[in-house]
Amino acid sequence: MFDRRLVVNFDWILLLTVCSLAGIGILNLYSATANWQFASTPIYMKQLIWLGGGLALVLLICCFDYRHLEHFSILAYIITIGMLSSVLLLGKTSMGATRWLNLGFFNLQPSEVIKIVMILLLARTFGRTALPEGYSMADLWRPALLLLLPVGLILKQPDLGTALMLIFISMSMLLFAGVQNKTLLGLFILGGVAVVLGWFGLHDYQRERIQTFLNPEADPLGSGYHIIQSKIAVGSGGFFGKGFLQGTQSQLSFLPERHTDFAFSVFAEEWGFVGCSLLLLGYLFLVVWGIYIARHAADRFGMFLAIGVTAMIFWHIVVNLGMVNGLLPVVGVPLPLFSYGGTSMVTTMVGIGLLMNVSMRRFMF
Amino acid sequence: MGFDAKWTELPSVQRRFLFFSAAAAIVFLLLGLRLWYLQVISYGEYQERSVRNRTRVLSLDAPRGPIYDRYGQLLVDNRPSFQISVMRQDVEDQQLLLQHLSELLKIELPVLEERWKDGRRFPIYRPVPLATDVPRDVMERVQEHGVELPGVLTEVRPVRDYLEKGSAAHLVGYLGEITENELVDEKYEGYQAGDFVGKIALEKTFEAYLHGEKGRRLVEVDVKGKLLRQLQTEAARPGNKVYLTLDRELQRAADVAFGDQSGAAIALDIKSGDILAMVSRPTFDPALFARGIASEEWASLLKDSRHPLQNKVIAGQYPPGSTFKMVVALAAMREGVASRFREIDCKGDFVIGGMRFRCWKKAGHGKTDLKKALRESCDVWFYQVGLELGIDKLSAAAKEFGLGEPVGYPLPGEKRGVIPTREWKRARFNLPWYAGETVNASIGQGFVLATPIQLAVMTAAMANGGKVLTPQLIERIEDWQGNILLQPEVEVVRQVDYSAAAWQAIKGGMVAVVNEPRGTGRVAQLDQVVVAGKTGTSQVVRRKTDEEEESDEGGDSPYRFRPHALFIAFAPADDPKVAVAVVVEHGQHGGSAAGPVARSILEKYFSLQQQRVENN
Numbered sequence: 006m007f008d009r010r011l012v013v014n015f016d017w018i019l020l021l022t023v024c025s026l027a028g029i030g031i032l033n034l035y036s037a038t039a040n041w042q043f044a045s046t047p048i049y050m051k052q053l054i055w056l057g058g059g060l061a062l063v064l065l066i067c068c069f070d071y072r073h074l075e076h077f078s079i080l081a082y083i084i085t086i087g088m089l090s091s092v093l094l095l096g097k098t099s100m101g102a103t104r105w106l107n108l109g110f111f112n113l114q115p116s117e118v119i120k121i122v123m124i125l126l127l128a129r130t131f132g133r134t135a136l137p138e139g140y141s142m143a144d145l146w147r148p149a150l151l152l153l154l155p156v157g158l159i160l161k162q163p164d165l166g167t168a169l170m171l172i173f174i175s176m177s178m179l180l181f182a183g184v185q186n187k188t189l190l191g192l193f194i195l196g197g198v199a200v201v202l203g204w205f206g207l208h209d210y211q212r213e214r215i216q217t218f219l220n221p222e223a224d225p226l227g228s229g230y231h232i233i234q235s236k237i238a239v240g241s242g243g244f245f246g247k248g249f250l251q252g253t254q255s256q257l258s259f260l261p262e263r264h265t266d267f268a269f270s271v272f273a274e275e276w277g278f279v280g281c282s283l284l285l286l287g288y289l290f291l292v293v294w295g296i297y298i299a300r301h302a303a304d305r306f307g308m309f310l311a312i313g314v315t316a317m318i319f320w321h322i323v324v325n326l327g328m329v330n331g332l333l334p335v336v337g338v339p340l341p342l343f344s345y346g347g348t349s350m351v352t353t354m355v356g357i358g359l360l361m362n363v364s365m366r367r368f369m370f
Numbered sequence: 371m372g373f374d375a376k377w378t379e380l381p382s383v384q385r386r387f388l389f390f391s392a393a394a395a396i397v398f399l400l401l402g403l404r405l406w407y408l409q410v411i412s413y414g415e416y417q418e419r420s421v422r423n424r425t426r427v428l429s430l431d432a433p434r435g436p437i438y439d440r441y442g443q444l445l446v447d448n449r450p451s452f453q454i455s456v457m458r459q460d461v462e463d464q465q466l467l468l469q470h471l472s473e474l475l476k477i478e479l480p481v482l483e484e485r486w487k488d489g490r491r492f493p494i495y496r497p498v499p500l501a502t503d504v505p506r507d508v509m510e511r512v513q514e515h516g517v518e519l520p521g522v523l524t525e526v527r528p529v530r531d532y533l534e535k536g537s538a539a540h541l542v543g544y545l546g547e548i549t550e551n552e553l554v555d556e557k558y559e560g561y562q563a564g565d566f567v568g569k570i571a572l573e574k575t576f577e578a579y580l581h582g583e584k585g586r587r588l589v590e591v592d593v594k595g596k597l598l599r600q601l602q603t604e605a606a607r608p609g610n611k612v613y614l615t616l617d618r619e620l621q622r623a624a625d626v627a628f629g630d631q632s633g634a635a636i637a638l639d640i641k642s643g644d645i646l647a648m649v650s651r652p653t654f655d656p657a658l659f660a661r662g663i664a665s666e667e668w669a670s671l672l673k674d675s676r677h678p679l680q681n682k683v684i685a686g687q688y689p690p691g692s693t694f695k696m697v698v699a700l701a702a703m704r705e706g707v708a709s710r711f712r713e714i715d716c717k718g719d720f721v722i723g724g725m726r727f728r729c730w731k732k733a734g735h736g737k738t739d740l741k742k743a744l745r746e747s748c749d750v751w752f753y754q755v756g757l758e759l760g761i762d763k764l765s766a767a768a769k770e771f772g773l774g775e776p777v778g779y780p781l782p783g784e785k786r787g788v789i790p791t792r793e794w795k796r797a798r799f800n801l802p803w804y805a806g807e808t809v810n811a812s813i814g815q816g817f818v819l820a821t822p823i824q825l826a827v828m829t830a831a832m833a834n835g836g837k838v839l840t841p842q843l844i845e846r847i848e849d850w851q852g853n854i855l856l857q858p859e860v861e862v863v864r865q866v867d868y869s870a871a872a873w874q875a876i877k878g879g880m881v882a883v884v885n886e887p888r889g890t891g892r893v894a895q896l897d898q899v900v901v902a903g904k905t906g907t908s909q910v911v912r913r914k915t916d917e918e919e920e921s922d923e924g925g926d927s928p929y930r931f932r933p934h935a936l937f938i939a940f941a942p943a944d945d946p947k948v949a950v951a952v953v954v955e956h957g958q959h960g961g962s963a964a965g966p967v968a969r970s971i972l973e974k975y976f977s978l979q980q981q982r983v984e985n986n
Contacts, residue, residue: 135377181386230427240408240416254420278409282402289398293391300387305378312390323397330404 011067016298016364020063022291023342023357027056029284030268030343036250037263037271048264048345055347059354066358067365074359075132075306078125082151085122088115089158116167117352119155120174121359124313126151127175131182132305139183142191148179165211166336170320177316178309215334231262236331239273246277264345266337270329285326292319298364307363314356321353428497428589429562432582433528435609437542437572439618440644440845446542448528452509455497458489460521470519474512475501496564497523530566536653537625538616540681541645541781541843543571544659560584569659571681572612572843575781579847579855582609610855613845615644619978620971624649627970631963632955633934634682634822637971640830640940640949642860643839647971650686652678676955684784687819688953691908692747692960693938694768694814696832696876699740701767702755703872710740710875716750725806727753730907744879747890747905749813756812761803764811765791770866771828771838773820778840778863787824790817815909826951829938832876833902833946836866880904881943891937893965899942899976903968905960906936932956935963941972948975 034049046054092115130148152175159168176192184192204212238254247253252274263271273281295315302308318341325340327333339349377383408416437446454475461467468486472479482500489498501508509524516522530545546569552558557577561567567581568574585606624635624647637647654671658664671678680686702708718734720727729735729749735742743751756764768774774789788794790811792803810816820828823841831838840861847856880902883891890905910933935957940949950968957963 137377137380137382181390183383183386236408237416237419239405240412241420242409243413243417244410273405273409278405281405281409285398285402285405289395292394292398296387296391296394308378319394319397323401326401330401330408332401332404 010368011365014365014368015067016361019291019294019298019357019361019364022287022294023063024060026284026287026291027059027342029272029287030340031056032249033268033272033275033343034264034345036252036275037268039250051347052345052350055350059350059357062351062354063358063361066355067361069362070366071307071310071359071362072304074125074310075129078122078129081122082126085115085119086154086158088113089119089155092116093158093161114348116155116159116162116164117348119159120167120171120317120352121355123152123155123171123175124178124310124317124356124359127178128306128309128313131178131309135182135305139185140179140188141185142188145179145184145188148175160206163208163211165207166324166338169336170317170324170338173320173324174313174316177320178313181312182309231267231335232331235267235270235329238267238270239330242274242277242281244278246273246275246280249275251275266325266335266339266344267329268344269326269340272343273329288322292322295319295360298360298367301367302363303367307366311360311363314360317356318353428525428587430585430587430603430606431527432584432606433608434530434545434582435580435611437612437614439614439616439621440646441617442613443618445532445534445538445614445616445618447531447533449531450526451503451529452506453499453525453527454501454504454509454512455499455523455525456486456489457497457521457523458486462520467519467521470515471500471512471522474515475504475508477501496562497525499564502527503529530657532656534618534621535657536655538621538648539653539656540650540683541571541614541616541648542656543568543573543781544656545569545573546659571781571783572614576612576844576847579612580609583607608850611848611850613848615639615642615646615842615845616648617646617978620647620974621649623647623974624967624971627967628954631957632676632682633953633957633964634686635950635952635967635971636683636822636826637975638826638830638839638841638949640834640839640946642842643827643830644842644845646948646975648683650680650682652676654678681783682953682955683822684779684781685821686953686955687785687787687821688934688936688955689816689818689908690773690814690820690825691906691934691936692749692813693825693904693906693936693951694818694820695744695747695752695812696880696904697768697771697773697828698752698756698759698764698812699744699879700868700872700876701763702759703875704767704868705759705763707758708740708755710871712755713737713739714743714751714754716748718750720750720753720809722753722757722805722809727806727809740875741879741882744876744904745882745886745889747883752812753809757805757808759808759812761790761792761808761811764808765789768818770864771831772863773824773828777824777827777838778861779823780841780843780858784823785821787821788817788819814906822951822953825936825938825953826949829940829951830949831866832873832880833940833949835873836868837862838864838866877902877943880939884939890961891939891965893961894937894939894969894972896941896969896973896976899972900944901939901941901969901972902943902946903937903939903965905965906934906938907958907960908934908936910934910956929956932958935960937961937964937968939968939972941976947979948972 031049031052034052038048127148130151134144136144152171156168156171159171207215234254238252241247241254242252252271254270254274272284292315295311295318299308299311299315302311321338321341324333324336324338325344328335328338339346341349341353433448436444436448439445454471456467464486468479468482471477472482475482485500486498512519512522513524532539532542545566548558548561548563548565548567552567553561553563558567568577573580583606586604587600588602589600620637624637628635628649628651630651632651634651635647635649636645638644639646652674658667699708699710703710714737716729716735716738718729718732720729727749730747735746735748735750738746738748738751740751742748765774768789774787776784776786790807795801795803795807795817807816811818827838827841840863842858842860844856844858846854848854881900883889883905884894884901884903885892891903894901894903910931933956935954937952937960938950940946950971952964952967952971954963954967
């Protein structure tokens, strides 16, 4: 039953890359929370436990053939849309946003689940219908509706970051599937219109964040505080960094959210440009390796699946790093494998598991 | 699959892999360039800013919401207090600093060292309080020496000011420092170590309304932590205003009337269920807790055998004694066991199954009807009627009036009392019910227990024609713009039905208690209105045998064995407005110990009403 080739083809390089990045991440969390008093388990230990669980999840996902997921994707989509709707009706509210569904033993965040499900569904659609000459506008209304439904529900929560993430991932997959030139132009125009309209539909706090991003010094105590402190942390790291556990910004607690969204700032302060470059190379390698897996996938579904997962990881990295370096507004996107958080870890590891699955079965036909 | 192969092998598709990889690399390169810009080109600037980064966010305490009485009189407020704290990270020589401060503050060095150590619980950027609520001159002295005291801050913090001291302390509650368990509780999201939160009663239950929202102050300090300038301030938002149903003047009068005795008193508006006054004695000063209570003080409060921390109005359970008799009489009339004209010959005792139950009056009351039985509190009448009624109907009638169950006092801690039934006794003692126990229950003794608030609710129901009301404590909660956030409505739990004649008979008996010769509650008589009331004297221990009593004349048995004194009343009898229940622990006689308290409360209630009418 169990194919020997699966073991032979196990993607050790992917596993090693993921473990190295996560390992550095945990070391960094240790430093970021070094001056905290913990009532129970320290943050870095918790993250280590999440990582262990995540790796187990990767192995679990490897056990079955990813091609079964193709048939399962529509059902999964319907269920997830149901969960997103029920979150709006009976979800748990925290800090003004309703994102969680209490399942008793843990809080499920359906907006995370939809990322994976959307990738599966689009991989199925594009895998079956990709055309040599590329899609025209008329071919795309169905996938567009499938995307806009969850995006609308997530915006209602409101969670702008996740909604944008979903759009970025889908657009990446679409561009990979290929579109005609005039369609591309059309998409750009539509996007422009959406941005203008969206500005008026934003919540005050979201608009404020974008204004803050444009001019953080205008509100140094409020929303600008994050960006300013993060930039000081990164910048003062210099070429070689201040050294492990030596970052004054983070150790003196000037840096907010330094174990979650701003974990990279702690790293940048303590390891400097040298450390950051190496970390960036690590992440870049992960992304390129994902594309490599896509290229060698056994079928088109697998290929789009790998592209989708890679796009997800890529956009998380780029938006998070852009945010902490003051290039993008603060939208609350975690850095995969680096920021503390079970939800992010699980989503990332499910993605890695799917990549691994596609990679292992590249010679299966 | 052939189609697959064809599409994938298209050169344009193959190029896409390369193109996507290259795009990713370019984006990462841009991120790298940004890092180069921040970390290498702008290094100097950011390095300097990080060294200079002595901007601090100090949190400003929000004043807790004030608490008023129903007429807007302040009961609990906040006052500013000076606090001397220290930023640990700015201190170079801890020993020297503490020594210096010890002299200035006149606090012994070991105490300061202890507080410093204690402060390690706080994050490093939070100032550690060394002395709270210091006098102004001490604060000024510390400020003068600011240069020699790097890292020392003088802060102004609001501290809870209980204007009425121990009065109503049990319903207001007190504050304490937030505990580690509370900090991880979702309910306390956004709180920090060192914050004060409500620990019991109103302060705790209405924490969310009272606590307000902290403000923040962004300040720049120099390398030594000395404040250079204020960059920005976000004012704190004070907590919401809570208006209680209490009437401060009536509350004060009730407190004075109670004196140094132990026990509880409560006054209820019989139409709305509003608690107008509420006394539990002995009491404590909530200010002791406002900025941390000393452990000796805490221990002495806990150890006191008279239980100053217990709110006896809701948690004191007493045998209701004769104040229970109206319930028996009402049930007997409804069930046809006895009309108000039934006459029973009281010879001073009552024998059943070989057991002898005595009337409080050894000589007996002679021929007695209901009115006389209430007026003179004859026990034998009720023994006989209660026995005929049976425990099942007796208990059912009592429960209808809200006895044996929490009455719905809006704060936690309410006890349920006991209305015994056969099932209850079976479950509790695994024993059958005995007739003698019914006899005892008929005069509110034996297993029967009630809280003062239950007795007040019962009395109010007897005055208002059978409406059992939920007692209300909150008149309304308002924010500072005047928006009403909470305004509980009158809540009728149950309508108890008796014939008009039955209500009339009870009222007549209660009026006689206070107003007729030989009434046991004549002490509560008022000039301006007719008061209806009932006395109660409830045994703490088994009633003494004759022989013991002979050798114990004068009633000066040890304090803890003395009977409790009870008095319930409503007035005016013809158009009732207010109901009162008073329990004086070990007060000996309902009439003489509890009656005067009830009288003072009622007298004040009507004189206040008069005043308010005149003022308008």
